Amino acid sequence: MSLRPQPAYEVSSRNGAPEDLLYGRYTGTTGALLILAVKTGFLTVVTLGVYRFWARTRIRRYVWSATAPGGEPFEYTGTGLEKLLGFLIAVVAVAFALGGLQILLFFLGLSMFSGSDDETGLLPQIAATQASLLVLLPLIFFAQYRARRYRLSRTRWRGIRFGMDQGAAGYMWRALGHGMLTLATLGLLLPRQTFWLTKYKIDRTRYGDAYFHQAGRWQMLYPAMRQLIIAVAILVALVGAGFVMQNLALALVGIIVGPLWFVIGIASYRINCLRIMADHLSLGRDVRFRCDVRTSSIVTKIVIGGMLVSIVAGIASAIFAAFAELLIDPEILISGQAPGPLPIVFGIVGILFLFALYGALGLVFIVQPVYARIVETTALINASAVTGIRQSRQDDAMDAEGFADALDVGGAF
Amino acid sequence: MALARAIFYDGEVAEGHDAALFPDGDMLRIERTDGQVVKWPLSDIREERDHGWEKGLVLCRLTSPDRLVIRARADGHAVRAALPHLRKRDIDRSAMRRVALWGMGALMALAALLLVILPGLANQLAPLIPPAREAAFGEALVRQMARMLNDTDETDTPPFCATNEGRAALNAMAARLLEGRNLPYTLKIEVLDHDMINAFAAPGGWVVIVRGLLDKARSPDEVAGVLAHEIGHVAARDPTRLALRGVGSAGLLGLVFGDFAGAGVMVLLADRLLTASYTRDAERAADDYALSMLADAGISSDGLADFFARLTERYGDDREGALRYFASHPAPSDRLARVRAGSDVRSETPILTPGQWQALKSICRT
Numbered sequence: 001m002s003l004r005p006q007p008a009y010e011v012s013s014r015n016g017a018p019e020d021l022l023y024g025r026y027t028g029t030t031g032a033l034l035i036l037a038v039k040t041g042f043l044t045v046v047t048l049g050v051y052r053f054w055a056r057t058r059i060r061r062y063v064w065s066a067t068a069p070g071g072e073p074f075e076y077t078g079t080g081l082e083k084l085l086g087f088l089i090a091v092v093a094v095a096f097a098l099g100g101l102q103i104l105l106f107f108l109g110l111s112m113f114s115g116s117d118d119e120t121g122l123l124p125q126i127a128a129t130q131a132s133l134l135v136l137l138p139l140i141f142f143a144q145y146r147a148r149r150y151r152l153s154r155t156r157w158r159g160i161r162f163g164m165d166q167g168a169a170g171y172m173w174r175a176l177g178h179g180m181l182t183l184a185t186l187g188l189l190l191p192r193q194t195f196w197l198t199k200y201k202i203d204r205t206r207y208g209d210a211y212f213h214q215a216g217r218w219q220m221l222y223p224a225m226r227q228l229i230i231a232v233a234i235l236v237a238l239v240g241a242g243f244v245m246q247n248l249a250l251a252l253v254g255i256i257v258g259p260l261w262f263v264i265g266i267a268s269y270r271i272n273c274l275r276i277m278a279d280h281l282s283l284g285r286d287v288r289f290r291c292d293v294r295t296s297s298i299v300t301k302i303v304i305g306g307m308l309v310s311i312v313a314g315i316a317s318a319i320f321a322a323f324a325e326l327l328i329d330p331e332i333l334i335s336g337q338a339p340g341p342l343p344i345v346f347g348i349v350g351i352l353f354l355f356a357l358y359g360a361l362g363l364v365f366i367v368q369p370v371y372a373r374i375v376e377t378t379a380l381i382n383a384s385a386v387t388g389i390r391q392s393r394q395d396d397a398m399d400a401e402g403f404a405d406a407l408d409v410g411g412a413f
Numbered sequence: 414m415a416l417a418r419a420i421f422y423d424g425e426v427a428e429g430h431d432a433a434l435f436p437d438g439d440m441l442r443i444e445r446t447d448g449q450v451v452k453w454p455l456s457d458i459r460e461e462r463d464h465g466w467e468k469g470l471v472l473c474r475l476t477s478p479d480r481l482v483i484r485a486r487a488d489g490h491a492v493r494a495a496l497p498h499l500r501k502r503d504i505d506r507s508a509m510r511r512v513a514l515w516g517m518g519a520l521m522a523l524a525a526l527l528l529v530i531l532p533g534l535a536n537q538l539a540p541l542i543p544p545a546r547e548a549a550f551g552e553a554l555v556r557q558m559a560r561m562l563n564d565t566d567e568t569d570t571p572p573f574c575a576t577n578e579g580r581a582a583l584n585a586m587a588a589r590l591l592e593g594r595n596l597p598y599t600l601k602i603e604v605l606d607h608d609m610i611n612a613f614a615a616p617g618g619w620v621v622i623v624r625g626l627l628d629k630a631r632s633p634d635e636v637a638g639v640l641a642h643e644i645g646h647v648a649a650r651d652p653t654r655l656a657l658r659g660v661g662s663a664g665l666l667g668l669v670f671g672d673f674a675g676a677g678v679m680v681l682l683a684d685r686l687l688t689a690s691y692t693r694d695a696e697r698a699a700d701d702y703a704l705s706m707l708a709d710a711g712i713s714s715d716g717l718a719d720f721f722a723r724l725t726e727r728y729g730d731d732r733e734g735a736l737r738y739f740a741s742h743p744a745p746s747d748r749l750a751r752v753r754a755g756s757d758v759r760s761e762t763p764i765l766t767p768g769q770w771q772a773l774k775s776i777c778r779t
Contacts, residue, residue: 075473
C-alpha cells in the first residue's frame with residue numbers, strides 16, 4: 001500500500017499533450033563550494049567574526065545561482081553590508097533586554113534558593129538560568145520569520161523578485177501555541193503544527209505578483225510520521241519485553257536501536273512532509289508542484305557525507321596536532337609552567353581555523369548534496385504559466401536577518 | 414556580427430527572450446529575436462559573483478532588475494573581454510554611513526551595558542538576596558568544589574578537616590581578625606583536605622582554606638594574611654556580585670559573536686577577558702581590606718608578603734604582554750610590592766600560640 005496521498009490534480013493536460021514540467025537543476029560542485037566556504041570561513045575567523053555577514057552572502061550567492069529550474073538560475077541579491085547593519089540594529093534592540101533579563105532571572109533563582117540538600121538544591125538555580133532561554137523563545141520564532149522574509153526579498157528568478165508579507169508577530173504566537181499543543185499531546189499533534197505553520201508562511205509568500213497557496217489538510221501528514229512511530233514502538237516493545245522476560249540484553253538493544261531509529265525518523269518526517277506539502281502547493285492560479293524525493297536517498301547522502309566529514313576533519317586535526325607537538329616542548333607542559341606566548345597564539349589561531357574548516361565540511365559534504373537532491377526531484381507543473389507573472393515592488397527589510405543572527409537561528413545557509 | 418547570444422529578462426515579466434548582444438559605442442545593444450532593442454551603458458554592467466554555474470555568466474545593471482543570462486562558455490569569454498567594468502566594486506556610501514552610525518550606537522550600548530549597567534544592576538541586586546539563601550547557594554558551590562578537587566563520589570561527605578584543636582585555633586584567628594568589624598554574613602570557615610596551595614571565598618560568607626596552604630605556610634601570620642584577604646571578599650560580597658555580573662555578560666557576548674564556526678571560543682576568550690578585569694579590581698580591593706584588617710588586629714603584614722613572595726617563586730611572574738589581561742589575579746609581584754609598601758606594623762602579640770599553630774597545621778590529621 002502506498003502511503004503517499006493521491007495528488008489533488010491531474011498531471012497530464014486534458015488533450016494528451018506532453019506534460020508541461022520544469023524540473024529543478026543543481027549545478028554546484030564539491031570543489032568550488034569547498035574552496036569558497038573554507039576561504040570565507042578563514043576570513044571570518046581572522047576578522048573575529050565580522051566577515052561572517054559577507055561569508056554568508058557569498059555562500060548564498062553560490063548556492064542560489066547553482067539552483068536552476070529548467071536551467072534558469074536563481075539569483076541572490078543580498079549584501080554583506082546590509083546584514084551587518086541589520087545585526088547592529090538587532091544588537092541595540094536585544095542587548096538591553098537580554099542582559100537585564102538574564103541577570104534578573106538569575107537573581108530570582110538565587111532568591112528562591114533553598115539548598116539544604118546540595119544536589120537538588122542547584123536545580124532551581126539551573127532552572128532559573130534556563131528560563132531566560134524560554135523567554136527568548138518567542139523572539140526566536142519572530143526572528144526566523146523575519147529572516148525568511150529577508151531571504152525571499154533578496155531572491156530572484158528570471159529577473160522577478162520573491163517576497164513575503166509581514167506577519168512575524170502572528171507567526172510568533174502561532175508557533176508558540178502549536179508548540180505547546182504538540183508538547184502537551186506528546187507529539188501526536190506534530191503534523192497539525194507542521195501543516196499550519198508551513199501554511200502560514202507559504203500563504204504569505206509571493207513570486208512577483210503571484211501568491212503561493214498551500215492546500216490540503218493537516219491529517220495528510222500523519223503517514224509522514226511512520227518511521228517515528230516505528231521508532232517509539234521498537235523502544236517500548238523491546239524495553240518492555242526485556243523487563244517482562246528479565247532479559248537485560250533485549251532492553252539494551254531497545255535503548256540503542258530505538259533512539260537511532262528516531263533520528264532517522266525525524267529526517268524521514270521532514271522529507272515526507274516536504275513531499276506531501278509540495279503536492280498540494282500552487283503558485284498563482286495555474287502553476288503547481290511535485291516533489292519525488294525519497295527518504296532513503298537523503299539518509300544515504302547524510303550518512304556518506306557524515307563519514308566524509310569525519311575523515312577529512314580527522315586528517316586536518318592530526319596535521320594540527322603534529323604541528324603543535326613540533327612547536328610546544330612537552331617538557332614545559334609536564335613541569336606545569338605556562339608555555340610562552342607564541343605556542344599559545346598558534347594554538348588559538350589553529351583551533352579557530354580548524355573550526356572554520358569543520359563548518360565548511362558540513363556545508364559541502366552534507367548540506368549541499370541533500371539540498372541538490374531536493375532541488376533535482378522537485379518540478380513545476382504547468383510551468384509555462386509562470387510567464388504571466390509580473391514584477392512586484394522591493395521590500396526594504398532594513399533589519400535584514402539581524403535578529404536571527406543575534407539569536408543564532410541562522411539555518412543551513 | 415554579434416558579440417554573444419544571451420537570454421534577456423526585462424525585470425517586469427517572468428519570461429526570458431533570446432537575444433543577441435552587440436557593442437555599440439559606450440553602450441551594449443541587446444537585440445531581442447522579437448525585434449525589440451534595449452541599450453545598457455557599458456560602465457553600469459556588472460557580473461554576478463561567486464557563481465555556482467561554471468559555464469554561465471549573469472550580467473546585471475546597477476539599480477535595475479533586468480538581467481542577461483549567457484549560457485555558452487565561449488560567449489562568456491567574449492563578453493568578459495569586451496566589457497571592462499564587469500568586476501568593478503561598487504561602494505554604497507549611504508549604507509556605509511548608516512552602518513557607521515548604528516555601529517557606534519551598538520558599541521556605546523554594549524559598553525554601557527557591560528561596564529556600567531550590568532555591574533550596577535549586580536551591585537544593586539546582590540544585597541537584596543536573603544543572606545540565608547546566599548549561604549545555602551555558597552554551601553552547594555563549596556561542596557561541588559570539594560568534590561571536584563577530591564574526585565569523590567557524590568554521596569560522600571566532602572573531605573573537610575575538623576580536629577577540635579585545629580578548629581579552635583582557626584576560630585581564635587578569625588575572632589582576632591574580626592574584632593570590631595561587622596560582616597554582612599556570619600563567617601563560615603572550612604579547611605579542605607587537598608595538596609593545592611589556595612583559598613577561596615564563596616557566596617554567603619563561606620571561606621575555604623585548602624590544606625596545601627597550611628602545609629607550606631611558615632608562620633601563622635601568613636595564614637592570617639590570606640584569611641584576611643578572603644574575608645575582604647566576603648565583606649564586599651564579591652562572590653555573589655561576580656556571579657550575577659557574569660551571567661548577564663555571558664549572554665551578551667553570545668549575542669555579539671553570533672553563530673559562526675569558532676564563535677564559542679571567541680565568547681569564551683572575551684568572557685574571560687571581561688571577568689578577569691572585574692576580578693582583578695576585586696582582588697586589589699580585598700588586598701587593601703586585608704592590610705587594614707591586619708593593621709587593626711596588630712598583626713604584621715609580612716606574613717601576607719611572604720605568601721605572595723612564595724607564589725612568585727613557585728609559579729613565576731611571567732605574564733607578559735597581552736596575556737596579562739586574561740589573568741584573574743594581579744601579578745603576585747605587584748601585590749607583593751603593594752603589601753610591602755602598605756604597612757609597617759610589627760606583630761604585638763602573635764596571633765596564635767605555638768601550640769595553636771601546631772594544632773592548625775595538623776587539622777587534617779585525625
